[in-house]
Structures are given as C-alpha cells and as structure tokens.
Amino acid sequence: MIGHLLSAADLDRDDATLVLDTAAQMAAVSGREVKKLPTLRGRTVVNLFYEDSTRTRISFEAAAKRLSADVINFGAKGSSVSKGESLKDTALTLQAMGADAVVIRHPASGAPHRLAAWVAGSVVNAGDGTHEHPTQALLDAYTMRSRLGRVDGLRVAIVGDVLHSRVARSNVLLLATLGAQVTLVAPPTLLPVGVDAWPSEVAYELDPVLGKADVVMMLRVQRERMNQSFFPSAREYSRRYGLDGRRMALLPEHAIVMHPGPMNRGMEITPQVADSARSTIVEQVTNGVSVRMAVLYLLLSGGTKEAFREG
Ligand code: ASP
Ligand code: CP
Numbered sequence: 001m002i003g004h005l006l007s008a009a010d011l012d013r014d015d016a017t018l019v020l021d022t023a024a025q026m027a028a029v030s031g032r033e034v035k036k037l038p039t040l041r042g043r044t045v046v047n048l049f050y051e052d053s054t055r056t057r058i059s060f061e062a063a064a065k066r067l068s069a070d071v072i073n074f075g076a077k078g079s080s081v082s083k084g085e086s087l088k089d090t091a092l093t094l095q096a097m098g099a100d101a102v103v104i105r106h107p108a109s110g111a112p113h114r115l116a117a118w119v120a121g122s123v124v125n126a127g128d129g130t131h132e133h134p135t136q137a138l139l140d141a142y143t144m145r146s147r148l149g150r151v152d153g154l155r156v157a158i159v160g161d162v163l164h165s166r167v168a169r170s171n172v173l174l175l176a177t178l179g180a181q182v183t184l185v186a187p188p189t190l191l192p193v194g195v196d197a198w199p200s201e202v203a204y205e206l207d208p209v210l211g212k213a214d215v216v217m218m219l220r221v222q223r224e225r226m227n228q229s230f231f232p233s234a235r236e237y238s239r240r241y242g243l244d245g246r247r248m249a250l251l252p253e254h255a256i257v258m259h260p261g262p263m264n265r266g267m268e269i270t271p272q273v274a275d276s277a278r279s280t281i282v283e284q285v286t287n288g289v290s291v292r293m294a295v296l297y298l299l300l301s302g303g304t305k306e307a308f309r310e311g
Contacts, residue, residue: 004116004123005295008134008173016177020142022294023287029066030290040069043300046099048090048115049126050076050106055261055285056126056135060103063292069300072097087111091118101300104128122299130164130192130225136260137170139291141178143280144215146287147256152179157209158200159185160219160241160268163192164226167260168219172200183209186241189230206241210250217258218243218269234267244270248278256280 004010011019029037045064049057057073064071074094076082081090087106094102101122104112109129116123127133141151148154156175162168162184175182176199183201184191195202203209210216221237231237238244243257251257257269257279265271274281 003299004112005134005299006112006116006123006125007132008137008170008177010134011174011177013177013179016138016141016174019138019291019294019298020145022298023138023142023290024146026066026293026297027287027290029293030286035066036068037066038068039297039301040064040067042070043100044070044072044098045101045103045296045300046072046074046094046097047126048074048094048102048104048106050081050087050104050111051127053105053126055288056105056133059285059288060124060126060292060296062289063296066289066293067296069100069296072099087114088118091115095119095121101296124295124299127166129166130169131166132170132173133166133260134170134174135288135292135295136167137174138295139284139288140167140171140217140258140260141174142287142291143258143284144180144256147280147283148214148254151175154180154214155212156180156182156215156217157185157203157206157213158182158217158219159206159243161190161221161230162186162195162219163190163230164222165219169198171217172198176200183213185209187231187237206243206247207250210247211252213251214255215258216243216251216255217260218263220260220262220264221267238267242268242270243273245272248273248276251278258284261285 099121103124103126105126106128109131111128112123112125145151158168185203185206259281
C-alpha cells in the first residue's frame with residue numbers, strides 16, 4: 001500500500017477493498033475478550049490535532065493501542081503552538097522523537113501534504129480544513145458494505161452543507177472508486193465552485209431523491225466555518241433539507257441513514273431519525289476503530305496478513 005493516506009483519491013479500488021477487508025478482520029479482534037494484537041509493538045503513532053475532534057481522535061488512539069503501538073497525543077492547545085511554533089518545527093520535533101506515523105487534523109486544507117514532505121514516517125489525514133477526511137470515507141464505505149452487502153451500484157444521497165464538508169469530498173471520491181452512484185443534495189449556496197467536475201450528480205430538492213436512495217448521508221451544517229449567511233433561517237433550512245420522520249418514510253425499506261457526527265439534532269436531522277433502527281450513526285463510530293486499525297496496520301507493517309495471528 002501507499003506510504004501515506006492524504007486523500008481518498010490515493011486509493012484505487014484494490015487498495016480500498018484491501019482496507020475494508022482488513023478492517024473486517026480487525027473487527028473480529030475487537031469482538032474478542034482481549035482486544036489487542038502485538039503487530040505494532042515498538043512503533044510510535046503521534047496524534048497531532050490542531051482542530052477539535054471527539055470521534056476521530058479517540059478512535060485513532062484506540063486503534064493504535066489495540067495494535068500495541070506507543071501513542072503520543074498532541075493537542076495544539078496547551079503546546080508550544082501557542083508560542084508561535086510553526087507546523088514544520090512541530091513536525092521536526094515529533095520526528096526527532098521517532099514518530100513512525102503522524103495522524104494530523106488541521107484547519108488548513110493541504111497541511112497533511114506539507115507535513116508528508118517534512119517527516120520520514122507515514123502521514124494520515126484526519127481532516128484538513130474543508131478539503132478531505134479519507135478515513136471517514138473508508139469507515140462510511142465499510143458501514144455501507146456491512147449493512148447492505150456491497151458498495152458497487154449503491155445509490156447514495158449526500159445531503160446538506162457540501163461546501164464546508166471534507167467528509168462529502170472524500171466520500172464522493174471513494175464511492176466513485178468503489179462504483180457507487182452519488183447524488184449531492186444542497187442549496188446552490190452550499191455547493192462548492194467546480195462541483196460539476198466531481199464524479200457525482202447534483203440535486204436541489206431532497207424529496208425526489210429519497211425514493212431511489214439506498215443510503216442517505218446527512219451532513220452537519222458547519223456554522224463555525226460560515227462567515228456569512230448561506231440560507232434564510234435554520235427553520236427554512238430544516239424544512240427544505242432536514243431529514244425528519246415524514247421524509248424518512250419516503251426511503252425504500254432497506255435504506256440506511258448515516259451522519260458522520262457531531263450532529264445538530266433538530267437542524268439537519270431530527271432525534272426521531274437519528275435514533276431510529278435505520279440510523280447507523282453509532283455503528284459508524286464503532287467501525288471507525290476497525291478501519292483506523294486497518295489503515296495503521298497496512299501503512300506501518302507492510303500489509304502482510306501475518307499480524308492477524310493471535311499473539
Ligand atoms: N466530524 C466531521 C469532520 O470533522 C464532520 C463534521 O464536523 O461535521 O469533518
Ligand atoms: N466524524 C468526525 O470526524 O468526528 P470528530 O470531528 O468528532 O472527530
């Protein structure tokens with residue numbers, strides 16, 4: 001496999017399938033009483049988080065620990081970043097401490113790519129600005145495959161604040177690689193310039209898309225990235241693009257509802273939908289640990305199946 005995971009576009013179909021298959025084996029380990037493999041013993045994984053996170057940060061830590069790696073958690077708050085230290089100098093400091101892999105979340109799009117040029121170890125993008133979040137796309141594909149049996153040929157609607165969503169961009173890229181058909185549903189103000197060139201369709205109305213969807217993925221309205229008004233009011237947004245019980249009833253019986261989290265309950269999704277049997281939101285978090293174990297394992301141990309032997 002490749003030495004870094006910076007973009008979902010780094011993965012061809014075989015790479016992505018290998019990650020998902022490996023994650024399935026990792027999930028079996030997570031079901032054991034002793035949830036640990038010796039695979040990455042003696043290796044060091046640094047979690048470098050310049051932006052807030054709950055799921056991604058904790059699941060990378062759990063994933064590295066389940067593979068017996070040493071884990072260093074670095075948050076920009078409370079570090080010498082507040083004294084003005086640059087990303088490059090921070091990276092070189094981590095490098096000097098022997099990091100084999102650096103997992104980075106950063107508010108600037110492209111920061112993981114810069115980091116990859118400065119450190120010798122593998123770099124994993126855990127979300128950069130509005131650009132990409134490839135391990136989220138992998139755990140989403142894993143969840144679709146485990147719930148619906150395949151990704152190829154699925155019709156996936158990704159709904160809401162596409163403009164600010166690195167989850168949407170990474171999902172569109174990975175799902176196209178895996179053969180799914182993606183429709184982005186959003187108001188024109190919340191679609192990025194150049195979306196016509198993405199391997200997906202665009203729709204402005206939600207109801208007509210739902211009847212044919214196998215998967216509906218709701219996106220959070222990212223108010224922290226909005227410096228202007230993108231829609232008339234929260235109420236109007238929910239009325240047009242929110243998923244409530246009435247809309248959920250338009251989905252085919254087998255269809256699932258996804259959300260990367262964190263949710264704005266009552267805005268893009270109602271509690272009734274988020275907590276329904278069709279919702280995979282909690283399952284996505286569980287699958288995130290297995291997928292991140294697979295990514296760290298494939299990047300750091302050369303991708304042989306040896307590691308799965310009980311040790
Ligand atoms: N947690 C995801 C991200 O960091 C989605 C979101 O924040 O809405 O991209
Ligand atoms: N889905 C996701 O990336 O969640 P966090 O921002 O909490 O890590």
